[in-house]
Amino acid sequence: MEAEYVYARTGNPTRAALERAVAALEEGRHGLAFGSGMAAITTLILSLLKQGDHVLAVHDLYGGTRRLFDRIMCNFGVSFTYALGSDPENFKDALKPQTRMVWVETPTNPLLQIIDISKAAKMAHDYDALLVVDNTFASPYLQEPLKLGADIVVHSTTKYLGGHSDLVGGAVVISDDALYEKVRFAQNAAGGVPGPLDCWLVLRGIKTLAVRMDRHCSNAQKVAEYLSTHPKIDRVLYPGLASHPQHLLAKQQMSAFGGMISFYLKGGFQTCRNMLKHVKIFTLAESLGGVESLIEHPSSMTHASIPKEQRESVGVTDSLVRVSVGIEDVEDLVSDLSQALEHV
């Protein structure tokens, strides 16, 4: 393909191998690798939008994406609106003639809402806007947004694709040639590229993606079922539970329900703190998608940069706890949560 590698920002063989791999996983034509998920997202906004354009995004976005949109990209004359609810029908009203992009995460973070990708694509296309899906939470093993009508898929490869919490990276997959050329130009011009070693680490992670995801999903299902019967827990958010409001939609557009669970403890910040202080196998940490189980408190950690009222109005309250279920023995995970809940 690339006849020669002239300069490593423009292209290098290991990055090209990763770019082909992520494109193949998402069943898209073109892949692009970046130095982080945020570099991928930054490059998409810079290359595809201009002053006056509007982006409609779901409200419970990854905190860093929202920070980038509201504190940096808005300074360049691009405006952002956040749609409440998970049904694209409900955010039709927020579309404007200037809307050029609809930005969706599904499952969302940290509330694990499911957005109907086909519906969102149709709605975006009716307005001549592009549908971007951040597929980090599902991974291409569980969900392929391009097949459902999305124009662009973005990943933080730091999470499930890398899978071992030992790298930071991002990726974009696009099938349309002209769109790809624009983003590829910006990838080189802006330079948010990964080094070859990080690309190699993601490639190595991808080799075990299928077996890791199978285990993440089966472990998470069991943990979610356990938590949903616990008397100290108010509500468990996991798309694999029949009680999840979009369980059927999740079943349709995903092949399984992923490794992320959120739940509301009965009590507030101090209650959560007591639980988080006593876990032994789960590590208190912000990331997700690695083989080791992690636990965190969104309102004081991953989503702390969002103003309190804004956060609470959408359900990210002080009672909310998020777990990234790893691939350890599930009985060990359940008993760890069980003993930590005794301290609540």
Ligand SMILES: *Cc1c(COP(=O)(O)O)cnc(C)c1O
């Ligand atoms: C982590 C994450 C990002 C940002 O990726 P980095 O690799 O940390 O820059 C974007 N979107 C989602 C859904 C994420 O979980």
